Amino acid sequence: xxxxxxxxxxxSRLGGTIQVVTDLDILETYAKDETSxxxxxxxxxxxxxxxxxxxxxxxxxxxxxxxxxxxxxxxxVTGGAVPVxxxxxxxxxxxNRIIEIDRENMVAVAEPGAITRDIQEAAREQGLMYPPDPxxxxxxSIGGNVAENAGGPRAxxxxxxxxxxxxxxxxxxxxxIITTGGKIVKNATGYSLLGILIGSEGTLSVITKIFLRLxxxxxxxxxxxxxFPSIQDAADAVQAIxxxxxxxxxxxxxxxxxxxxxxxxxxxETPFPDAGAHLLIQVDGNDDQAVLDSLxxxxxxxxxxxxxxxxxxxxxxxxxxxxARRSIRESITVESPVFLAEDCVVPxxxxxxxxxxxxxxxxxxxxxxxxxxxAGDGNVHIDVLKGGMEYETWKAALPDLKREIYRRxxxxxxxxxxxxxxxxxxxxxxxxACSDAEIELFRRIKKAFDPKGILNPGxxx
Amino acid sequence: xxxxxxxxxxxSRLGGTIQVVTDLDILETYAKDETSxxxxxxxxxxxxxxxxxxxxxxxxxxxxxxxxxxxxxxxxVTGGAVPVxxxxxxxxxxxNRIIEIDRENMVAVAEPGAITRDIQEAAREQGLMYPPDPxxxxxxSIGGNVAENAGGPRAxxxxxxxxxxxxxxxxxxxxxIITTGGKIVKNATGYSLLGILIGSEGTLSVITKIFLRLxxxxxxxxxxxxxFPSIQDAADAVQAIxxxxxxxxxxxxxxxxxxxxxxxxxxxETPFPDAGAHLLIQVDGNDDQAVLDSLxxxxxxxxxxxxxxxxxxxxxxxxxxxxARRSIRESITVESPVFLAEDCVVPxxxxxxxxxxxxxxxxxxxxxxxxxxxAGDGNVHIDVLKGGMEYETWKAALPDLKREIYRRxxxxxxxxxxxxxxxxxxxxxxxxACSDAEIELFRRIKKAFDPKGILNPGxxx
Numbered sequence: 001x002x003x004x005x006x007x008x009x010x011x012s013r014l015g016g017t018i019q020v021v022t023d024l025d026i027l028e029t030y031a032k033d034e035t036s037x038x039x040x041x042x043x044x045x046x047x048x049x050x051x052x053x054x055x056x057x058x059x060x061x062x063x064x065x066x067x068x069x070x071x072x073x074x075x076x077v078t079g080g081a082v083p084v085x086x087x088x089x090x091x092x093x094x095x096n097r098i099i100e101i102d103r104e105n106m107v108a109v110a111e112p113g114a115i116t117r118d119i120q121e122a123a124r125e126q127g128l129m130y131p132p133d134p135x136x137x138x139x140x141s142i143g144g145n146v147a148e149n150a151g152g153p154r155a156x157x158x159x160x161x162x163x164x165x166x167x168x169x170x171x172x173x174x175x176x177i178i179t180t181g182g183k184i185v186k187n188a189t190g191y192s193l194l195g196i197l198i199g200s201e202g203t204l205s206v207i208t209k210i211f212l213r214l215x216x217x218x219x220x221x222x223x224x225x226x227x228f229p230s231i232q233d234a235a236d237a238v239q240a241i242x243x244x245x246x247x248x249x250x251x252x253x254x255x256x257x258x259x260x261x262x263x264x265x266x267x268x269e270t271p272f273p274d275a276g277a278h279l280l281i282q283v284d285g286n287d288d289q290a291v292l293d294s295l296x297x298x299x300x301x302x303x304x305x306x307x308x309x310x311x312x313x314x315x316x317x318x319x320x321x322x323x324a325r326r327s328i329r330e331s332i333t334v335e336s337p338v339f340l341a342e343d344c345v346v347p348x349x350x351x352x353x354x355x356x357x358x359x360x361x362x363x364x365x366x367x368x369x370x371x372x373x374x375a376g377d378g379n380v381h382i383d384v385l386k387g388g389m390e391y392e393t394w395k396a397a398l399p400d401l402k403r404e405i406y407r408r409x410x411x412x413x414x415x416x417x418x419x420x421x422x423x424x425x426x427x428x429x430x431x432x433a434c435s436d437a438e439i440e441l442f443r444r445i446k447k448a449f450d451p452k453g454i455l456n457p458g459x460x461x
Numbered sequence: 462x463x464x465x466x467x468x469x470x471x472x473s474r475l476g477g478t479i480q481v482v483t484d485l486d487i488l489e490t491y492a493k494d495e496t497s498x499x500x501x502x503x504x505x506x507x508x509x510x511x512x513x514x515x516x517x518x519x520x521x522x523x524x525x526x527x528x529x530x531x532x533x534x535x536x537x538v539t540g541g542a543v544p545v546x547x548x549x550x551x552x553x554x555x556x557n558r559i560i561e562i563d564r565e566n567m568v569a570v571a572e573p574g575a576i577t578r579d580i581q582e583a584a585r586e587q588g589l590m591y592p593p594d595p596x597x598x599x600x601x602s603i604g605g606n607v608a609e610n611a612g613g614p615r616a617x618x619x620x621x622x623x624x625x626x627x628x629x630x631x632x633x634x635x636x637x638i639i640t641t642g643g644k645i646v647k648n649a650t651g652y653s654l655l656g657i658l659i660g661s662e663g664t665l666s667v668i669t670k671i672f673l674r675l676x677x678x679x680x681x682x683x684x685x686x687x688x689f690p691s692i693q694d695a696a697d698a699v700q701a702i703x704x705x706x707x708x709x710x711x712x713x714x715x716x717x718x719x720x721x722x723x724x725x726x727x728x729x730e731t732p733f734p735d736a737g738a739h740l741l742i743q744v745d746g747n748d749d750q751a752v753l754d755s756l757x758x759x760x761x762x763x764x765x766x767x768x769x770x771x772x773x774x775x776x777x778x779x780x781x782x783x784x785a786r787r788s789i790r791e792s793i794t795v796e797s798p799v800f801l802a803e804d805c806v807v808p809x810x811x812x813x814x815x816x817x818x819x820x821x822x823x824x825x826x827x828x829x830x831x832x833x834x835x836a837g838d839g840n841v842h843i844d845v846l847k848g849g850m851e852y853e854t855w856k857a858a859l860p861d862l863k864r865e866i867y868r869r870x871x872x873x874x875x876x877x878x879x880x881x882x883x884x885x886x887x888x889x890x891x892x893x894a895c896s897d898a899e900i901e902l903f904r905r906i907k908k909a910f911d912p913k914g915i916l917n918p919g920x921x922x
Binding site for chain 2: 102103104105106107127148149151155159160162163172176177178179180181182183184185186187188189190191192193194195196198199200204215216217218219239242243244245246247286290343345346347348349374377378379413414415416417418419420421422430433434435437438439441442444445447448449460461
């Protein structure tokens with residue numbers, strides 16, 4: 001503790017606009033992100049306001065071998081921002097400006113602490129769209145989105161964060177500030193640092209500025225909820241829709257248990273109480289007619305009576321549909337504050353086999369599960385509830401349970417995580433998906449960026 | 462030479478299906494790629510047929526400090542496949558199978574030597590499309606496309622190679638074979654090796670298998686040629702079209718000199734001889750009406766009389782339009798076998814300033830230039846012809862000339878190269894676009910993948 005007292009003093013004297021916090025009440029609020037059942041106290045909190053601040057802090061910490069845990073809005077769910085080995089939490093929350101919306105070049109420039117929703121709205125005011133839409137978009141920050149390569153429902157049509165980052169300003173562990181890319185949509189000048197930094201979970205550098213590609217906002221979007229008898233039927237419809245050359249903006253899947261739980265939580269009737277699964281589909285486009293045509297084709301391809309679909313006709317109805325989708329995790333938390341949140345990926349055609357067999361397996365273990373997610377890109381959320389199980393029994397069962405879920409996804413040609421990352425809670429399982437040679441390469445890459453290993457230690461591997 | 466005699470003998474005894482060639486006549490055909498005025502003889506040519514072959518060759522060469530230059534189809538234009546320091550050229554030409562078109566998951570799996578056009582056609586037979594379309598697509602190989610992150614006219618709508626690579630099998634310098642990704646469209650499991658390998662120009666690993674995302678093939682595509690009085694007018698139209706929420710499949714730009722030269726070369730009349738610039742626009746979509754509507758909107762937005770546009774009504778007419786576009790470089794080669802081919806990128810809004818000022822500058826130097834390229838993404842080709850200039854004068858003038866072109870692009874917020882890469886011929890200029898700290902980071906990344914520096918030495922930096 002004395003050691004960190006000295007470090008806090010020295011950090012305070014670095015200059016710039018650095019704010020050093022050691023008040024325990026405040027530190028405690030930085031001990032957690034949104035990962036279930038995980039917290040660890042930081043020794044010091046530093047709030048930076050500029051890239052220069054970040055450079056000063058990292059330069060000092062690197063020279064003194066002090067761990068630094070970069071933190072955006074703390075909405076991650078794999079412990080990426082939790083200081084599991086103590087150290088300095090470096091918060092980017094004050095670097096939250098949207099610096100520019102360049103309508104002409106369709107580029108947004110933002111600081112890492114800018115809230116994703118705010119960027120979307122600033123773009124929308126210029127007739128533009130920033131497509132990635134993680135469920136936490138009202139509270140997550142763009143820097144965290146880049147660090148985790150955040151996805152969201154619209155990924156099936158629009159891709160994930162990596163498809164929108166045109167440039168980054170970032171700070172290496174040794175304090176050097178580097179800018180790569182910018183307001184340009186193509187770049188073949190040297191290695192793609194963007195490529196390796198996006199999704200590196202705060203272990204390679206601290207991002208201080210982000211250039212984002214925007215696209216024209218489609219003026220029309222219509223949402224619909226379609227019920228299916230089973231997961232298999234819903235998955236078949238997803239395949240048929242995509243093969244039928246319709247790429248909706250979203251192709252979200254929710255199985256019966258997800259719907260039931262969220263309905264109970266929100267105190268609402270389920271529109272299709274007998275359905276085994278639902279698809280929540282949004283189609284967007286340039287005009288009403290084109291979008292309505294796509295809706296009709298989807299109904300035909302999916303073999304669904306248009307009468308048996310719920311089409312959101314107003315903003316209020318749309319919000320109602322999406323509120324249910326976005327509240328699934330909240331309803332799970334209320335039902336069982338301790339739960340396992342997995343987001344495996346499998347080849348799209350393997351979704352039904354993966355989910356139905358996994359659900360049956362979980363039932364044999366006496367565990368209740370909720371499955372939902374991005375059917376269009378094979379990325380499914382599998383939340384397993386502790387429920388009434390004894391905490392110690394649950395904790396003891398977790399490693400085998402995780403291993404079994406990952407093993408099944410990998411056996412089907414998939415992998416451990418599609419958007420949440422490895423973070424802290426999955427690092428013991430990385431070897432299931434990656435060979436020793438690959439993990440050894442990760443370590444060498446880590447060393448190239450952060451030779452002394454001060455950045456977010458204890459994460460990924 | 463004796464040293465390489467011994468190496469050739471030892472390579473021949475490695476086993477596998479390795480073919481070792483030392484015949485000088487054959488080696489000579491591997492001394493060049495399509496870079497103007499550059500060649501260097503390999504000491505040995507090795508043709509591999511499997512990843513295991515590649516592993517054996519690299520393992521041996523790494524142990525013996527022998528340079529290895531991976532080679533696809535040799536269509537690069539920055540010397541990436543030229544053995545500038547001698548060594549072993551490792552050709553992937555025999556690994557040219559399209560292993561699978563998985564219609565259900567919309568994924569192609571191919572070996573690196575597969576020709577890009579063949580992959581496109583195999584996808585098309587399944588109603589799918591592989592969008593990237595470098596001008597050399599009839600002869601370039603997909604491995605080279607990945608190594609260079611190849612683009613093409615369709616990049617404005619569909620992106621570049623990096624937007625389609627879902628997985629790679631690759632071999633490190635030490636011979637270890639790693640597979641990352643696969644038939645999955647999302648992946649957050651460890652660092653994105655795809656992100657750093659794509660565009661690494663054969664300096665980090667040798668790619669032996671590629672998983673590509675395919676998309677539904679749009680059934681309708683219409684092409685049109687629109688004349689404009691000046692580069693500025695054409696660029697204004699590009700901005701207006703994109704801001705008007707139309708993202709055509711291509712937005713290709715050709716200035717007067719490009720048109721004139723290619724018309725002379727192909728022995729054709731120019732449809733709009735007085736135009737200062739042309740846009741070659743392709744619009745694609747799901748049905749005729751939607752595509753025709755977009756065409757009309759483009760004409761309206763661009764302020765062009767539909768009578769004054771050339772619309773390709775048949776496959777033959779379309780081929781005629783595109784033949785002209787794709788023959789620009791060929792016509793330049795005929796006119797002046799020695800020329801400079803640059804592909805700078807600038808923010809889209811800066812294209813007119815960049816090109817008109819650069820053209821004026823080149824004229825003051827007595828140099829003829831031809832400008833064309835991807836107006837929709839700010840990536841423009843600037844070919845400067847040696848013409849009648851003395852070779853020695855030209856060679857002496859090149860460094861300053863290149864520096865001036867790059868300096869102007871960078872000053873406008875752009876960079877040196879958008880799709881051709883740095884390769885050999887631009888490595889002395891990397892420092893104009895990248896800081897010392899960034900280049901030092903490139904070197905450390907290189908070392909993480911290839912500690913002894915055997916892979917494609919003398920390239921990028």
